[in-house]
Structure formats: C-alpha cells, structure tokens
Amino acid sequence: MSAFEATADSAYRTQLAGHEAAGVISKRIIVGYGFWIFLLSDIVMFSALFATYAVLVGETAGGPSGAELFDLRNTAVQTAFLLLSSFTCGLASIGAEARRDTWFYGAMAVTFFLGLAFVGLEAREFMDLVARGAGPTRSAFLSAFFTLVGCHGLHVSIGLLWLLTMMAQVFAKGYRADILRRVLCFSLFWHALDIIWVAVFSMVYLMGVAT
Amino acid sequence: MSQFERQGDSHDDVVPGFDHLEGPDLLKSAGTYLIGLALATLLTAVSFFIARTTLVWQPSIPVALAVLAIAQMGVHLVFFLHITTGPDSTNNVLALAFGVLIVLLIITGSLWIMANLNHNMMPMDQIMQMQR
Numbered sequence: 005m006s007a008f009e010a011t012a013d014s015a016y017r018t019q020l021a022g023h024e025a026a027g028v029i030s031k032r033i034i035v036g037y038g039f040w041i042f043l044l045s046d047i048v049m050f051s052a053l054f055a056t057y058a059v060l061v062g063e064t065a066g067g068p069s070g071a072e073l074f075d076l077r078n079t080a081v082q083t084a085f086l087l088l089s090s091f092t093c094g095l096a097s098i099g100a101e102a103r104r105d106t107w108f109y110g111a112m113a114v115t116f117f118l119g120l121a122f123v124g125l126e127a128r129e130f131m132d133l134v135a136r137g138a139g140p141t142r143s144a145f146l147s148a149f150f151t152l153v154g155c156h157g158l159h160v161s162i163g164l165l166w167l168l169t170m171m172a173q174v175f176a177k178g179y180r181a182d183i184l185r186r187v188l189c190f191s192l193f194w195h196a197l198d199i200i201w202v203a204v205f206s207m208v209y210l211m212g213v214a215t
Numbered sequence: 216m217s218q219f220e221r222q223g224d225s226h227d228d229v230v231p232g233f234d235h236l237e238g239p240d241l242l243k244s245a246g247t248y249l250i251g252l253a254l255a256t257l258l259t260a261v262s263f264f265i266a267r268t269t270l271v272w273q274p275s276i277p278v279a280l281a282v283l284a285i286a287q288m289g290v291h292l293v294f295f296l297h298i299t300t301g302p303d304s305t306n307n308v309l310a311l312a313f314g315v316l317i318v319l320l321i322i323t324g325s326l327w328i329m330a331n332l333n334h335n336m337m338p339m340d341q342i343m344q345m346q347r
Contacts, residue, residue: 033303040298040307044314051318055325080263087255090295094248102241195295199288202259206284210266214276 032185039189043196046159050200053155054207057148061212065143070212073138075129079209082125083201086160089118090198097191103179112171115194119164126157149208156204159197166190251294258287 061070092114099107130150133139140150170190173183262283265276292298298307 037306037310041310044310047314048317048321051321052325055322058322058326059329076263076266083259083263087252087259090255090291091248091252094251094295095245098241098244098248101244104241192296195291198295199291202284202287202291205259206262206280210262210280211277214266214273214280 031181032188035185036188036192039192043192047196047200050152050155050203053148053152054203057152057208060144060148063144065145067143067146068136068138069145070149070208073133073136074209074212076209076213078125078129079205082122083205085118085122085125086198086201089115089122090195092118093191093194097187100174100179100184100187108174109171112167116164116167119160119167119194123157123160123164126153130154153204153208156197156200159200163190163194163197166193247294251290254290254294255287258283258290262287 092111096108096111096115099105099109099111130153133146138146140147167190170183170187173186177183262280265271265279265283268276271279292311298304298311300308
C-alpha cells in the first residue's frame with residue numbers, strides 16, 4: 005500500500021468514524037420520519053375541516069343543534085373502542101418487533117374488531133341522524149359535522165383495510181425488514197387517527213353538549 | 216457514498232431497544248403503552264365528566280375541555296407515537312412544531328377572519344329589504 009493510499013484510507017476511516025459518531029441513521033428512522041411528515045400533512049388537512057366546523061357550528065338554519073342531537077353515551081363507547089384499539093395496535097407492533105406470532109396476529113385481530121365496532125357505531129349514528137331529518141343537507145352546521153366526522157371515519161375504514169393487508173403481508177412474507185417498516189407506518193397511522201379523534205370528541209361532541 | 220449505503224443496508228433496521236426484543240424488554244415496551252393507556256383513559260374520563268357537570272363555572276368548561284384534549288394529545292404523542300426528546304426524534308419534533316404552527320394559523324386565522332366578517336356584515340333582514 006502506497007503512502008498516498010494509506011493516507012486516503014485513514015481519511016476515509018476518520019470520515020466513517022465521524023459518521024458513526026453522528027449516528028448512521030437506520031432506514032427505519034428515515035421511513036418513520038417520512039411517514040410522520042405525511043401524517044402531519046393529514047393533520048393540517050383535518051385542521052381545515054375543524055376550522056370550517058368551528059366557523060359553522062352556530063349556523064343551524066333553524067334546525068337542531070349539537071346539544072339536541074348528540075348522544076354522549078355513544079361517543080364514550082366509540083372513544084373507549086378507539087383508545088383500546090390504539091393500545092392493542094401498540095402491542096401488535098411490539099409483537100412484530102419480537103417476531104412473536106401470537107402477539108402480532110392476536111393484537112392485530114383485536115385492533116381490527118375494535119376499529120370495526122367504532123366504524124359501525126359511527127355509521128349507526130349517521131343513519132340515525134339522517135332518519136331524524138338531521139342529514140348533511142339540513143344546515144351548514146350539519147354539513148360541516150358530517151364532513152369532519154365522516155372524513156375521520158373514512159380514515160379509520162381505510163386503516164382497517166391497511167391492517168388486514170399488513171396481517172396478510174406478514175403471513176405471506178414473514179417478519180422481513182421492509183414488512184416491519186410497513187407495520188411501523190401502519191401503527192403510526194392508527195395512533196394518529198386516535199389523536200384526531202381526541203380533538204373530534206372534545207371539540208364536536210363534548211363542547212357541543214356543554215354549550 | 217455507495218459504501219455508506221451498503222453499510223447502511225447491511226446494518227439495516229438496527230435501532231437500540233427495538234431489535235430482538237426478548238422477555239423483559241418486551242414487557243418494558245408493553246409497559247410504556249400501558250402507562251399511555253392509563254393516562255389517556257384518565258384524561259378522557261375527566262373530559263366526559265367535566266362536559267356534563269354543574270359543579271364548575273359553566274363558561275370555564277370549553278377551556279377545560281381544550282386543555283384536557285391538548286394534554287391527551289401530548290400523552291398519545293409521547294407514549295404511543297414515541298415522539299420524544301431523544302436524539303433519533305429531533306427531526307420528528309421539528310416537523311411536529313411546524314405542523315402545530317400551521318394548524319394554529321389555520322384554526323385561529325379562520326375563526327378570527329370569519330368572526331370579523333360576521334361582525335361587519337349588515338343584518339340579514341336589512342339586506343333582504345334592500346333587495347326588494
């Protein structure tokens with residue numbers, strides 16, 4: 005090895021060491037960061053729907069207001085289902101990291117049924133409102149309500165499809181690194197939906213009933 | 216550069232505390248979610264209680280609900296999404312700060328502008344009369 009090559013090699017090693025000192029960033033963290041950016045953009049979109057709802061909440065056009073329409077017991081059960089599903093989704097991601105089939109499939113299945121029950125309760129509430137003549141066409145308040153809460157319900161429904169896809173992918177391809185990153189993204193998505201639901205039940209349902 | 220990439224790929228997905236979870240680590244991770252679940256349940260229960268109670272001054276209820284909701288979002292971020300102050304999370308926190316800024320601008324901006332327009336608009340019956 006010539007002196008020049010040795011110098012170049014040691015320079016390279018120093019660079020490498022410096023890189024490692026700064027932390028070679030794993031693909032997992034980069035993927036999580038990218039998906040986090042997407043989630044934030046989704047939250048920004050929801051903030052526009054929240055702003056619309058807050059502006060229009062008083063415009064009932066002589067129709068029923070939130071205090072007359074909302075059933076807090078239903079909302080409480082929905083909240084419990086989604087919160088528990090967030091917890092079991094966390095357990096499922098731990099199970100995937102640990103490559104334990106019972107943890108992963110079991111927790112994912114529980115998450116799926118809790119999410120399905122949430123969507124079912126929301127669909128029942130919407131149909132009940134429409135049957136009572138308080139559909140989205142009744143007033144600006146109800147248009148904003150159905151858009152905001154319906155958009156969240158749509159996200160949960162898409163999340164349920166994604167959940168089944170992840171179970172199928174782990175079943176078919178095993179706990180591969182790229183599959184595990186997808187499971188990570190799914191769990192981030194599911195937890196973000198729960199955060200948005202916190203804003204929904206506080207701002208729409210509880211404040212609607214309190215005032 | 217390609218050497219870095221190859222190196223990155225061979226050591227792919229190696230994050231301390233996340234790979235090869237076994238026994239105690241597994242329970243420890245589950246414990247984090249359990250603490251999050253307990254805190255979130257507590258905050259949710261208080262929110263639902265406060266919304267209906269007559270024990271406190273009524274105009275303070277929406278403010279209390281907003282504070283509880285923000286606290287619960289914080290709990291979810293830390294215990295479920297793992298957005299912490301750790302070195303791996305710096306970029307996530309910065310992105311979150313930017314997201315929060317945009318959300319606040321959209322919501323307060325919309326409410327402010329629309330309240331102002333509403334305040335300055337002629338009452339509806341007068342507009343109807345002018346159109347006759």
